[in-house]
Each structure stands twice: as structure tokens, then as C-alpha cells.
Amino acid sequence: xxxxLFLFTSIAVIVFTFRLEGQxxxxxxxxxxxxxxxxxxxxxxxxxxxSLDIFTSSVRxxxxxxxxxxxxxxxxxxxxEMQSGTAFYFLQYQYDCPxxxxxxxxxxxxxxxxxTKIRRVSVENQSVRIDWNDNGSPETIGYIIYxxxxxxxxxxxxxxxxxxxxxxxxxxxxxxEYYYVLALDACGNTSVFDDTPHGTVFLRTEVDFCAxxxxxxxxxxxxxxxxxxxxxxWLGLNGDSIEYxxxxxxxxTMAYITGVIANQEHCIRIRAQKSGEAVQxxxxxxxxxxxxxxxxxxxxxxxxxxxxxxxVSVDWTYSSGSDVEIVEVEKSGDAVSWTLHPDSYNSxxxxxxxxxxxxxxxxxxxxxxYSIKVLDECDSVLTSNTMSTIGLRLESSQGSTNQLSWxxxxxxxxxxxxYILCRTDPSGQEVQIADFPLPVFQYTDIIDPGSGLTxxxxxxxxxxxxxxTGDTLISLSNEVCTQQDITLYIxxxxxxxxxxxxxxxxxxxxxxxxxxxxNIFNRWGGKVFESSNPDYGxxxxxxxxxxxxxxxxxxxxxxxxxxxxxxxxxxxxLIN
Numbered sequence: 001x002x003x004x005l006f007l008f009t010s011i012a013v014i015v016f017t018f019r020l021e022g023q024x025x026x027x028x029x030x031x032x033x034x035x036x037x038x039x040x041x042x043x044x045x046x047x048x049x050x051s052l053d054i055f056t057s058s059v060r061x062x063x064x065x066x067x068x069x070x071x072x073x074x075x076x077x078x079x080x081e082m083q084s085g086t087a088f089y090f091l092q093y094q095y096d097c098p099x100x101x102x103x104x105x106x107x108x109x110x111x112x113x114x115x116t117k118i119r120r121v122s123v124e125n126q127s128v129r130i131d132w133n134d135n136g137s138p139e140t141i142g143y144i145i146y147x148x149x150x151x152x153x154x155x156x157x158x159x160x161x162x163x164x165x166x167x168x169x170x171x172x173x174x175x176x177e178y179y180y181v182l183a184l185d186a187c188g189n190t191s192v193f194d195d196t197p198h199g200t201v202f203l204r205t206e207v208d209f210c211a212x213x214x215x216x217x218x219x220x221x222x223x224x225x226x227x228x229x230x231x232x233x234w235l236g237l238n239g240d241s242i243e244y245x246x247x248x249x250x251x252x253t254m255a256y257i258t259g260v261i262a263n264q265e266h267c268i269r270i271r272a273q274k275s276g277e278a279v280q281x282x283x284x285x286x287x288x289x290x291x292x293x294x295x296x297x298x299x300x301x302x303x304x305x306x307x308x309x310x311x312v313s314v315d316w317t318y319s320s321g322s323d324v325e326i327v328e329v330e331k332s333g334d335a336v337s338w339t340l341h342p343d344s345y346n347s348x349x350x351x352x353x354x355x356x357x358x359x360x361x362x363x364x365x366x367x368x369x370y371s372i373k374v375l376d377e378c379d380s381v382l383t384s385n386t387m388s389t390i391g392l393r394l395e396s397s398q399g400s401t402n403q404l405s406w407x408x409x410x411x412x413x414x415x416x417x418x419y420i421l422c423r424t425d426p427s428g429q430e431v432q433i434a435d436f437p438l439p440v441f442q443y444t445d446i447i448d449p450g451s452g453l454t455x456x457x458x459x460x461x462x463x464x465x466x467x468x469t470g471d472t473l474i475s476l477s478n479e480v481c482t483q484q485d486i487t488l489y490i491x492x493x494x495x496x497x498x499x500x501x502x503x504x505x506x507x508x509x510x511x512x513x514x515x516x517x518x519n520i521f522n523r524w525g526g527k528v529f530e531s532s533n534p535d536y537g538x539x540x541x542x543x544x545x546x547x548x549x550x551x552x553x554x555x556x557x558x559x560x561x562x563x564x565x566x567x568x569x570x571x572x573x574l575i576n
Contacts, residue, residue: 022100027052029091029105031139031187035083038187039076039091039105046097049073056080057088060107064090086111106138113137113183113191118198118223120274121179122281128170128200132163132181139185148178148197158184172284176202176219198223201231201283203270207260207290210378214257214266214290221272221281227251229275234282236267242285250275262292296322296374296382298352300413303464304370304387305476312358312389314370315473324348326375329356335369335386335410348374364478365391367407387411390419390460390477397482400447402456408441409462409475417472420461421445424479425453449487454512455562457481483564486512488556493573496540503572504537505556515559520552520572528552540574549576 028040037054051071055064067089068078080087091105114135122129130145142160146153147167159165170177178199183191199222206215221228228250235257236242248255250273260266270283296319303315314329327348329341342360358370368391372384388410395403409416419436421443434443447453460477489506503520507513513534520529520538528547529538540546556568 024093024095024097024100024102026093026103026105027091029089029108031185031189032087032089032108032110033187033189035080035110037078037080037089037091037108041073041076042093043073044093044095044097046095046100048096050094050096053092053094054078055090055092055104058086060088060109064088069094080110083110108139112189113140113185115191115194116143116181116183117194118179118181120279120281121177121198121200121223123172123200123269123284124166124282125285126171126173127166127168128172128177128179130165130167130179130181130198134163135183135191137183137185137191139187139189140183141186142184144182144184144190146180146182146193148180153178153180153193153197172200172202173286176200176222178222196223201270201272201281203268203283203286205268205286205288207288207292209292210380212258212260212292212295214260214268214288216255216257216268216270218253218270218283220253224274226275229273231255232271232273233257234269234271238265242267242269260290260292262294263289265289293376293378294319294322296324296376299372299374299382299384301370301372301384301387301411303473303475304389304411305474306363306389306478307476308479310362310364310478312363312368312370314356314358314372314387315353316356316372316384317353318372318374318384320348320350320352323377324374325377328373328375329358330371330373331358332369332371332386333366335388338371363389363391365393365407365480367391367410369410385412385414387414387475390462390475392458392460392477392480394458394480394482395442397484399485400449400487402445402447402458402482403442404445404458404480405442406460406477408439409464411464414464414466417463417465420463422459422461424457424459426455447484450508453484454486454509454560455481455483483560483562485564485566486558486560488568490554490556490568490570491572492570493575494540495575496546498575502537502539503554503574504531504534505568507534510534512560512562513558514561514563515557517557519555521555522547522552523550546576547574549574 024044025042027042030038030040051069053069054067056067057064086109088107088109090107114137116135117133119131119133142158144155145157145165147156176199178197180193180197201221202219204217230247230250231252232247233245233255234242235245265287267285267287269285272281299318301316305313307313327345329344330338331341332338367388369386369388371386374382390409391407393405395405421433422430423433424430457479459479462475463472465472487508494500494503516532516534518531519527521527528542551571551573554570554572559565
């Protein structure tokens, strides 16, 4: 049980003695106060009381000599006027009880109770637990707990029949708490203070925003005679139980918890381990919700593609909830020298998935590289992967043959699968022409003259895949278009007034002609016919007269609706 401290001037103790038959019980020897021995008489009923004998010695192990023989059974005190230095005493009754075993009291001395050694002081919640060892003095009846305060070291409580005490009035969160424990005997004598008080471990924390760690610094345990074996860091997250995390040496007073996640409650305490013994002491518990940098994660370019207008669309991803100050789009023609895109973001996008449109220039057939650069609030720079556009070129277009080539799709963190060449006619119908494995970057497309196609457009689709997630995306190249030469079927002879009486070319797609001019010359260069109407041909007459059979020269000039011009020339035989 526990009682509040009180001053001992005199103590009355009620003792219930259960005496076994066949023995003489001694008085209850309570204490020695200075030169005065104090005891409580005990009655034995086996026979007539004769005396109370007091024995003394200068050493505990004796020999003991009779100091006094007191004939009054009710006497409870005796003053040793001859006491000098340390003296040891025990008491024994003399009764007329033949054959009975005669017991002696405890052996007490005139010194104060032995110094009490604290085992540990340890923080439990917001209180402090004090544990100590039995001081071994037989006269000890209790222990007085002292705590050091701003006004000095003061007693806070007295404990009987216990070797532990919980100080619920302590404030271990404000600083170290220091304690002494003094033994108390029935006379009010106390042991002297131990040389060193025992003090709790006091923990402080400091959060580093940019380093994303919690710095732990503690005042070490006070009172153990040998250095601490180690200090353990214990951690609990978001209300979970606090568990062992890692440890440092017993000479350390600082440690770190790294990789801290923002907005999670971290509850931390330190456990000191006494060297060579299974004795531990916990510090105060510090709970903190750290404000640390939320780093950028998942920064990557997913796709780069050229749309129908010629603008480049850069699809990219990042963790929009991170602590970002600046997002920049960089552009390069060779993936070596980079320039900041003038239309970079004024503020970080609030979405994880974003689409940046580059309208600054028409990339066209030139390969162009893109990268996303992010600056966080701690001035750290993170750069995404790079990805290029596909530049499609029309190398040549002659007659019905179109020679095409393209630059490779270059992208880090993803794998290019293949290239698909598509052709689109003026109606907008898209046709897949061929699928090319790597590393094919050119193709010759031959247009069927009978197809009626006078204008065609091409683009390349580059398929690429993420090796981990397996998602497949398509990057579109720029579109290149060309006008095919209009297909003409031109006879090499005609018979005026015969079956084939009119000379004119057969045009497969006359609707594709914007302007037309047919001229026919004789062998001396004289013009004998001219027409600007494809449906109006030469009947062999000139100025109303049928010309003589001969070889004549024709020249056809055509401007197509798309603006392309072409000239066809040759000879025609006039036959009668």
C-alpha cells in the first residue's frame, strides 16, 4: 500500500503475535534511534517473566556481550550511555519455562538504514515508474520517494511493502525527471541520499522538411553505474502500437527516422538498455505529424504524337499532389542540346495525367525530342524520360510511284514494337498499307493507275509498349501528301473522217483538272490546233482544210486542282 509522507516522532505499532507452543518469543525490536533502543514487549504464557536481556557488539558477527538485564516486562526503551561508534544489538527474554526454545530478536544497529539503490526510472504514458532494490536493512519499514524540482529535492510519497512507485504527478514530456529513494525505519530514521539520482531519458524531435526525416535527440539516462548498452528507437504510426524500429550504441544521443511520409502521425520513444542486466528505461513519447516534402513520383512521358494540324501532343504523367514549384517542357532536335519550351506551364498542373500541345512550330518531317523537368520545393530537379516524334518524308513522287522514309521513334523506358504505314485518300478513307518490323524505315508505294487517285496522304503509326505494365500506345507521325500525275491514255494515230476520227487524250479523272491546254504542231513547228477543253479534240483540219498525212507533235499542259502542273508531249500520226 502507499501513504503520504509523515514525520516520525513516535510510532505505535500494534502487533498480533502468534506464538507457537514450545518456544519463547522475543520482543519486537523496532529500531535504534541514536543511543536509544526501542522495542515492543511480547507476552509469553509458558512461565514467569524473569528479565529482558540486551546484548551488544561492535561488529555484526560478534561476539556479543550482555549490555543490560531489565526486570520490568513493560519497559520498551533503553538508553545505551556507553555507546561509542557503531553498535549492534539484539534482545532476548528470560522466562521460567524449562525445556522451551528461547528465540532472539532481529539484530539492529545504531546506523541509519542502508542506502537504497534505484533499479530504474521509466516513463509510462505521462507518468514515471520508479523501481528499486530492497536495501537489506532489517529495520526498514518503508521507502520515501523524492523528486528533484525547481525548488529543490522534495519528498512526494512514502511506500510500504512495495519496491515500485508510479509518480502520476510527474511531467516527463517537459524534461528529465530525477528521483531518489530513501529507506525509512520505525524510529523515523532514513538512509542517506545516494550519490547520483536516477533521471529519465528525455526525447526531443525535429522535422526536416527537405530531408524528409525526423531528427531524434535525447538526454541520456542518469544513474546507472556503467554506460548504457544501447538505445533503441521505437515507433508507432497512425495510432498503431509502438514497436521496435532499430538501435544505436549506448554512447549515442541522436538518431534519425528517415523516409518519413507526410501527414502520418509518428509516435516515437527511446528505450535505454542497462549494460549486463535485463533492465530497460523508456523515455517520454513524442507524437508528431511531420510536414515533410511530398516527393514527385511517377514522372514520365507516355506518348508523343503529331495531330492532323501538325501540332505535337505530349502525353505525360506525374504525382500532382507532390510539392512541386515549377514544371517545364524541354525540346531538342538531337536529344543532346535542350531548350525550354516558351509555352511551359505557368503553375504545376493539378491533374496526374496531362497533355501538352506544342503549337510553337510545325515539326513536320524533322525528328523532335521532348522531356518534362520538375523542380520541387526543395530545389531538387527531376527529369522524365525522353521521347521523339516520328518524322515522315516523301522522298520522291513520280507518276504512280511514291518513295517514303521516316525517322525512328526513340523513347526511353518503353519498347518500340513496329511501324504501320497508312494511306488516306481525298475522301478521308484510311487504308493500312504495310506493317514494318524494326529496323525498317522506308517504303515505296505504287499507286494503281486505274484507281483514280490523284491526291494521297501518308502517315506512320509507331506502336510502343511499357515492358512492366504491358500497355501499348501509338505515336502518329506528321502527315505528308502528294498529287499523283493524272493518268492519260493518248493515241498515237487517228484517221479523220474514219473510225478514230478525233485526236484527244482519254482522261481517267477529269474532275481533278483545274486547267487544260492541248497544242498540236507540224514538223516545222507551226501550230495547227489548240484546245483548252479536255472534251474538244483535233479533227485533222487546219483553217478548214484537211491536212496531209504526216507525223505531228502534241503538247498537253495540265494544272490539277491541288496545284500540281505537268506537261505531256509526243507525236501523233495523221492517216487518211
